[in-house]
Amino acid sequence: MLTVYSSDHHLHRGVELKDGAITESFENPLRAETVLAQVRAAGLGDVIAPRAFDRACYAGAHSARYVEFLAGAWDEWTATGRTCQALPLVWPVHAMPSSATLPEFIDGKLGFFAMDAGAPINAGTWDAVSASANSALTGAELLSNGGARAAFALCRPPGHHAGHEYMGGYCYLNNAAIAAQALLGRHRRVAILDTDMHHGQGVQEIFYGRDDVLYVSIHGDPTNFYPVVAGYEEETGAGPGDGYNLNLPMPHGAPESTFFERLDDALRALARFQPDALVLALGFDIYKDDPQSQVAVTTDGFGRLGGAIGALGLPTVIVQEGGYHLESLDANARAFFGGFAAAR
Amino acid sequence: MLTVYSSDHHLHRGVELKDGAITESFENPLRAETVLAQVRAAGLGDVIAPRAFDRACYAGAHSARYVEFLAGAWDEWTATGRTCQALPLVWPVHAMPSSATLPEFIDGKLGFFAMDAGAPINAGTWDAVSASANSALTGAELLSNGGARAAFALCRPPGHHAGHEYMGGYCYLNNAAIAAQALLGRHRRVAILDTDMHHGQGVQEIFYGRDDVLYVSIHGDPTNFYPVVAGYEEETGAGPGDGYNLNLPMPHGAPESTFFERLDDALRALARFQPDALVLALGFDIYKDDPQSQVAVTTDGFGRLGGAIGALGLPTVIVQEGGYHLESLDANARAFFGGFAAAR
Numbered sequence: 104m105l106t107v108y109s110s111d112h113h114l115h116r117g118v119e120l121k122d123g124a125i126t127e128s129f130e131n132p133l134r135a136e137t138v139l140a141q142v143r144a145a146g147l148g149d150v151i152a153p154r155a156f157d158r159a160c161y162a163g164a165h166s167a168r169y170v171e172f173l174a175g176a177w178d179e180w181t182a183t184g185r186t187c188q189a190l191p192l193v194w195p196v197h198a199m200p201s202s203a204t205l206p207e208f209i210d211g212k213l214g215f216f217a218m219d220a221g222a223p224i225n226a227g228t229w230d231a232v233s234a235s236a237n238s239a240l241t242g243a244e245l246l247s248n249g250g251a252r253a254a255f256a257l258c259r260p261p262g263h264h265a266g267h268e269y270m271g272g273y274c275y276l277n278n279a280a281i282a283a284q285a286l287l288g289r290h291r292r293v294a295i296l297d298t299d300m301h302h303g304q305g306v307q308e309i310f311y312g313r314d315d316v317l318y319v320s321i322h323g324d325p326t327n328f329y330p331v332v333a334g335y336e337e338e339t340g341a342g343p344g345d346g347y348n349l350n351l352p353m354p355h356g357a358p359e360s361t362f363f364e365r366l367d368d369a370l371r372a373l374a375r376f377q378p379d380a381l382v383l384a385l386g387f388d389i390y391k392d393d394p395q396s397q398v399a400v401t402t403d404g405f406g407r408l409g410g411a412i413g414a415l416g417l418p419t420v421i422v423q424e425g426g427y428h429l430e431s432l433d434a435n436a437r438a439f440f441g442g443f444a445a446a447r
Numbered sequence: 448m449l450t451v452y453s454s455d456h457h458l459h460r461g462v463e464l465k466d467g468a469i470t471e472s473f474e475n476p477l478r479a480e481t482v483l484a485q486v487r488a489a490g491l492g493d494v495i496a497p498r499a500f501d502r503a504c505y506a507g508a509h510s511a512r513y514v515e516f517l518a519g520a521w522d523e524w525t526a527t528g529r530t531c532q533a534l535p536l537v538w539p540v541h542a543m544p545s546s547a548t549l550p551e552f553i554d555g556k557l558g559f560f561a562m563d564a565g566a567p568i569n570a571g572t573w574d575a576v577s578a579s580a581n582s583a584l585t586g587a588e589l590l591s592n593g594g595a596r597a598a599f600a601l602c603r604p605p606g607h608h609a610g611h612e613y614m615g616g617y618c619y620l621n622n623a624a625i626a627a628q629a630l631l632g633r634h635r636r637v638a639i640l641d642t643d644m645h646h647g648q649g650v651q652e653i654f655y656g657r658d659d660v661l662y663v664s665i666h667g668d669p670t671n672f673y674p675v676v677a678g679y680e681e682e683t684g685a686g687p688g689d690g691y692n693l694n695l696p697m698p699h700g701a702p703e704s705t706f707f708e709r710l711d712d713a714l715r716a717l718a719r720f721q722p723d724a725l726v727l728a729l730g731f732d733i734y735k736d737d738p739q740s741q742v743a744v745t746t747d748g749f750g751r752l753g754g755a756i757g758a759l760g761l762p763t764v765i766v767q768e769g770g771y772h773l774e775s776l777d778a779n780a781r782a783f784f785g786g787f788a789a790a791r
Contacts, residue, residue, distance in 0.1 A: 120464065120469075120534060120535075120536070120564060121536060122529055122531065123524075123529065123531040123532050123533055123534045123567070124469065124531060124534075125464075125468065125469045180467075185466055185467065187466065187467040187468060188467050189467055190464060190467045190468075191464075191563075192464070192465060192563060192673065192675070193562055193563045193615065193616075193673065193674060193675050193676060194538040194540060194558075194561075194562055194563060195540070195541055195562075195675075195676045196538060196539070196540075196541075196559075196561070196562050196613050197539055197540075197541065197547055197559075203541055204676070206670070206671075206675045206676070207670050207671055208670065208671030208672075208675070210671075210675070211671070211675035211676070214538075214563070214675075215540075215541075217538075217540070218537055218538055218539075218540050219535075219536060219537045219538060219558070220464060220564060223467070269540050271537065272537075326550075326551050326552065327550075327551055327552030327554075327555070328552075329536065329537065330537060331536070331537050331539075331550045331552070331554070331555035331558075332537060332539045332548070332550070332555070
């Protein structure tokens, strides 16, 4: 297995509005460094840098105006004389008749293209998020050109909350969706399995009307949990995509066995879909001690999950999403990749 | 002229997300105290307390579920163990297919019912905003029952950014809209003239489809100015309300003469509409030195504005909106009310 990693993620470090206050983001550079050290220590194969991709490669997942906004937002923000992290001023909420009009100034654009105040723009944000997306694209390319049967895109910032036209939840470009779209160049049917603690409502939105990408997500019940606005069982896709979106929420406080029951359901859905390639959106935040966890997955459980994914035998891009318990990230990453490698 | 004032406004003091940081809100209790002192010093007539009104009296302007949310939000927030000001976690942005579903937990509700992070909920917010709305209702009632021909509702928090189902921009209940709705019980046609520096997009939204309330607003061009999402000339109303919404934006940096040109346009629109009663949404933030100002209205200008409104001779409720330059509030309030009284 090859790992794709760019140190450019260090260029981004954010804040978030949570519990009524702006605080340093849970999502920080040490997360990626911890997992990288483990990948190297376990001898999981080479670690390579992503190659550069044109912005047009993000187009399957995101609108051109959104990508253009992300790339230029910091310059627009600092042109107003401000040097702190850029956060929105106003959100065009659902109730507003004029909510679909893109504002012209940066404070308005920031809200138009955001679902929260948890995806700030800094000087290095664009370089970090494009390197992160390029890591996922490089992983997909390795599969498509026969360079590898499995690749780990060590993405940071994460991506699965980023929608077609919005950032949020630490996410800017949807790495998993971008990888899936790239895989479709060579593969006919691509499945995305998302085992992050949170529903990847961005992935769901991007592929909601399509039948060439199956999205299956196991996550905490969104009724009173981020991302709140999506992740419910009744969201099954629309139009040609009806039946190609499967949400498997877990009640809060669920034991580890609940996660693996949902995983069985997910694997059955994959078997029915018969994908030619797989994207795994891998979050380590289902770990029992993770500050974001609502379920009790153990380190052994990550080994079992890795084994189940590896045993599918599919060309697989593993894309890193969340995971915020630094003390356990090394052991959990080692367990997951050990299980994955053993089953190939 | 009677002034309606409740000291309950002291129960609310907020923070706001602006320029990428959470800071103490511009909108603070000293604003109301400064104007109140001036009302008293100038002998403008009695200052009375608002009477209590049932929540149902807000129904013409707001949905029942929104009012219920406002009244209970602090209890819901503190039930989760948090004691800081309540701010949203996630906004259901326009791009989300599930954006119209009300979340069940408080962090989600806060975003569902908000357009920004500039309307926090504190322990005293509901008491303050309901007293503010009741001041506007008391003013309307005085007009309707013959108790006065003009009343000044010294409202704080302000209201004109609050929509049918959302708070934002320091506003929770739309005092001007609630007063206009109450006046319709006795008067056939009510005009709302809004001279605050910012467009009152909440008032616009509430009456956008109706022909019994004319909304005319003079404000800074919203292209790159709060509230961003509305306030454009082409927004003229919808359905039966088409032609009953008039936006008169001013370019940023406009001289005082521009304001009075717009006021002439506004007064012509009022003359065509022939209202039976008037609500003036009065912001002092058009003053040349106000931190929010984009126009150069002078203290003399407030006298001229007061004279123009007084000369209409209509039953009038003056509802206080913005105005953040404490050093000039006294002189500007004295000038406005002096001009108003002299013209009656």
